[in-house]
Amino acid sequence: MLTRIDHVGIACPDLEAAIARYESVFGLTVVSRETNSEQGVREAMLAVSAAPAASYVQLLEPLHPDTPVGRFLARRGEGIHHIGYAVPDITAALAAIGESGVRLVDERPRHGSMGASIAFLHPSDLGGVLTELVQARGGRALQPCETKAI
Numbered sequence: 036m037l038t039r040i041d042h043v044g045i046a047c048p049d050l051e052a053a054i055a056r057y058e059s060v061f062g063l064t065v066v067s068r069e070t071n072s073e074q075g076v077r078e079a080m081l082a083v084s085a086a087p088a089a090s091y092v093q094l095l096e097p098l099h100p101d102t103p104v105g106r107f108l109a110r111r112g113e114g115i116h117h118i119g120y121a122v123p124d125i126t127a128a129l130a131a132i133g134e135s136g137v138r139l140v141d142e143r144p145r146h147g148s149m150g151a152s153i154a155f156l157h158p159s160d161l162g163g164v165l166t167e168l169v170q171a172r173g174g175r176a177l178q179p180c181e182t183k184a185i
């Protein structure tokens with residue numbers, strides 16, 4: 036079901052400072068920047084490895100304190116927010132995981148970074164780890180997605 040770790044989502048109070056850290060310490064490169072008003076974040080994806088086995092660091096800055104990432108920062112501080120796993124068929128994965136008893140934050144896939152279809156699983160049923168499923172752009176269940184450049 037899970038084919039690789041797609042990305043690690045990291046909550047940060049200052050996106051530009053976080054990007055500068057990953058660029059200077061690890062030599063990573065920003066491959067996508069988006070504002071996702073539905074999720075209340077400004078974000079950057081930095082490539083760790085290239086396609087077809089691409090993986091990323093996803094840096095997330097809240098648009099407002101009263102957003103999921105804003106509340107996370109207030110409660111836990113800067114750090115790892117979620118893990119995103121790649122799946123070949125997100126609809127099938129959600130159905131199978133739902134049957135296992137894990138609660139789904141998203142019953143149906145929604146639009147994520149770089150045109151992917153994504154869905155979150157409830158951390159309370161996964162040892163406290165907010166978990167995201169990612170079906171990359173070009174996969175079967177994907178719908179066209181518009182993203183806003185920063």
Ligand code: CO
Pocket residue numbers: 042044093117119167
């Ligand atoms: Co993510």
